[in-house]
Amino acid sequence: MSPSTIDDSCLGAYQRELDYLIRTLQRLGVNPADVEDLAHEVFLILRRTWHTYDPTRPLRPYLFGIAFRVAATHRRRHWREVPFAIVDGPDRAPCPDQALETSRARALALAALHRIPVPRRAVLVMHDIDEIPVHEVAATLAIPIFTVYSRLRKARRELETAVAQLQKGSVIR
Amino acid sequence: MTTDDTGRMPPPLHHSVDALLAHERALPAQPEMARARILARAREALRATALATVSPRVVPFRVRRYLFASAAGVALLAGAAAAYQMVRRPLSPLPTGKRAPGILQEPPSGPPSVEPTAAPKPAREIALAATTPAVRVAPAKAAFSGRRTSLVARPDGGLRELALLTRARQSDARGDYASVLSVAAEHLRSYPTGRLSEEREVLRVKALVGLGRGGEARYVAAQFRHQFPRSVLLQKVDDMLASLP
Numbered sequence: 455m456s457p458s459t460i461d462d463s464c465l466g467a468y469q470r471e472l473d474y475l476i477r478t479l480q481r482l483g484v485n486p487a488d489v490e491d492l493a494h495e496v497f498l499i500l501r502r503t504w505h506t507y508d509p510t511r512p513l514r515p516y517l518f519g520i521a522f523r524v525a526a527t528h529r530r531r532h533w534r535e536v537p538f539a540i541v542d543g544p545d546r547a548p549c550p551d552q553a554l555e556t557s558r559a560r561a562l563a564l565a566a567l568h569r570i571p572v573p574r575r576a577v578l579v580m581h582d583i584d585e586i587p588v589h590e591v592a593a594t595l596a597i598p599i600f601t602v603y604s605r606l607r608k609a610r611r612e613l614e615t616a617v618a619q620l621q622k623g624s625v626i627r
Numbered sequence: 628m629t630t631d632d633t634g635r636m637p638p639p640l641h642h643s644v645d646a647l648l649a650h651e652r653a654l655p656a657q658p659e660m661a662r663a664r665i666l667a668r669a670r671e672a673l674r675a676t677a678l679a680t681v682s683p684r685v686v687p688f689r690v691r692r693y694l695f696a697s698a699a700g701v702a703l704l705a706g707a708a709a710a711y712q713m714v715r716r717p718l719s720p721l722p723t724g725k726r727a728p729g730i731l732q733e734p735p736s737g738p739p740s741v742e743p744t745a746a747p748k749p750a751r752e753i754a755l756a757a758t759t760p761a762v763r764v765a766p767a768k769a770a771f772s773g774r775r776t777s778l779v780a781r782p783d784g785g786l787r788e789l790a791l792l793t794r795a796r797q798s799d800a801r802g803d804y805a806s807v808l809s810v811a812a813e814h815l816r817s818y819p820t821g822r823l824s825e826e827r828e829v830l831r832v833k834a835l836v837g838l839g840r841g842g843e844a845r846y847v848a849a850q851f852r853h854q855f856p857r858s859v860l861l862q863k864v865d866d867m868l869a870s871l872p
Contacts, residue, residue, distance in 0.1 A: 461673045469666055473654045481651075490665055497669045501676070559650035566647075582640065583652055600635070607637030617644050 464504045468497050471517055474584075478518055481579050482525040483568055488532075495524050515586050519594040522576050529572070566616035574609035577602055582610070785822060788814070792823045795830050804834035825851075829860050832867055841871045 468475075475496060479489050499520050500507075507516055567575055576595060580586045581602075588606075592599040640648070657665075791814045798806035811831045818824065828851045835844035848864050855861070 465666075465669060465673065468669060472662060472665060473657055476657055477654050490661065490668075493665055494668050494672070498672060501673065556650055556653075559647055560655065563647045563651040567651075583648055585652075588636075603635045603637065610637055610640050614641050614644050617647060 460504055461501070464497075464501045467513055468500060471513060474514060475517055475521060478521045478579070478584075479525060480564065481567055481583070482522060482576065483572060484525050484528065488528065492521075492524050492528055495528075496520050499524065512586075514584055515580065515590050515594045518576075518580055518584065518586070522595065526572065562617065562620055565620055566613055569616040570609050570612045574605045574612065577605040578609035578613060581606055788818050788821045788823055791817070792826060792830075795827065799830060799833060802837070804837040807831070807834035808838075825855050825858055825860065828854070829864060832864050836867045836871060844868065844871065 472493070475493055476489055479492050479496075480486070484492055496517070500517070503520075507513070567579065570578065577591055580591045580594065581588060586594070588602050589599060592602045595602075597605075639645070791810060795807050795810040795814070798804070798810060807830055811827050811834070814821070814823070814827050821827075828847065832844050832848050832851065835841075835847060845868060848868055851858070851864060852861060
């Protein structure tokens with residue numbers, strides 16, 4: 455396969471899964487200001503390792519594995535930094551009630567997810583949100599399958615607690 | 628999901644939380660501007676990578692293996708040869724009057740008649756240095772002359788060699804050029820590649836000139852020029868030759 459063909463197929467896959475990738479990075483707790491940079495890092499790694507990807511398997515778990523490692527590296531590198539003046543711009547699009555409700559639910563889910571430690575959050579996101587089978591989660595995160603089960607059990611408990619707290623009127627992050 | 632999985636699977640989420648996650652499962656579309664920006668960046672990266680990548684010559688693994696083995700063999704042979712040279716050189720006798728080809732050289736067993744009579748005396752050294760300033764060669768200068776000196780530190784720290792040259796200088800100061808030649812020959816036998824060989828050769832030229840043996844002086848001077856092409860004493864040797872009739 456020529457390099458240009460590989461480039462095209464890799465770029466096409468990246469383009470198709472861009473929404474998923476961005477959302478995954480947000481779920482993994484990446485700062486909104488850094489999401490685009492990390493998405494680009496994920497793309498570079500994806501391109502570099504594209505020859506190892508088996509196209510008969512779903513791309514999302516593979517992409518999640520890269521995103522998880524990139525986000526973890528980013529967190530290790532920048533945990534000391536204190537961001538300032540990063541304010542999400544207001545959404546200027548028309549906001550019907552239903553969309554508003556969805557938006558609130560998403561914000562609540564995201565805020566609750568952020569209260570779960572990342573290793574358990576990754577398992578929960580992969581299995582309960584992305585609906586990836588347990589054995590695939592274990593393979594992607596390079597952890598034993600029993601660890602996946604235990605992390606999932608604990609993450610679910612933590613998520614329920616977090617949602618309950620947030621719905622009671624706690625501050626949403 | 629297998630039956631075993633069902634047994635290990637933790638209890639499901641509360642339905643309200645599950646409903647919340649259902650909202651999260653639907654991926655929100657990214658704004659077009661952000662999407663275009665991210666994709667443009669990715670395309671740019673691909674273009675830059677394509678420009679920067681120089682297609683390497685693909686060498687089959689088998690060939691690479693042989694190349695590596697050959698290189699390792701050559702390196703091993705070179706190392707063995709160098710080690711053999713280092714071990715063998717000191718054992719081979721050096722021809723008298725010639726420069727030693729090897730880099731290692733055993734210190735001589737010692738000239739029999741030098742030490743008792745030629746112990747260096749600092750006060751006289753200073754006086755001699757004043758009388759023959761031109762032929763004193765600092766070791767640092769000798770290092771620039773391109774000659775090879777022994778890498779083995781001499782047990783006497785070079786004092787015996789210095790004593791010989793001191794005798795030669797004393798004879799030179801007295802005008803006893805025959806004695807200068809005799810001591811220089813002794814030095815040549817004992818220290819053919821000694822640190823002071825450059826100075827010895829200059830003294831030989833000076834003594835030959837002093838004795839009026841112009842032909843020999845020119846021959847020794849030519850050898851000196853060949854051996855020490857960057858010597859700071861070349862000008863001095865030329866001046867000596869110029870004084871010949």
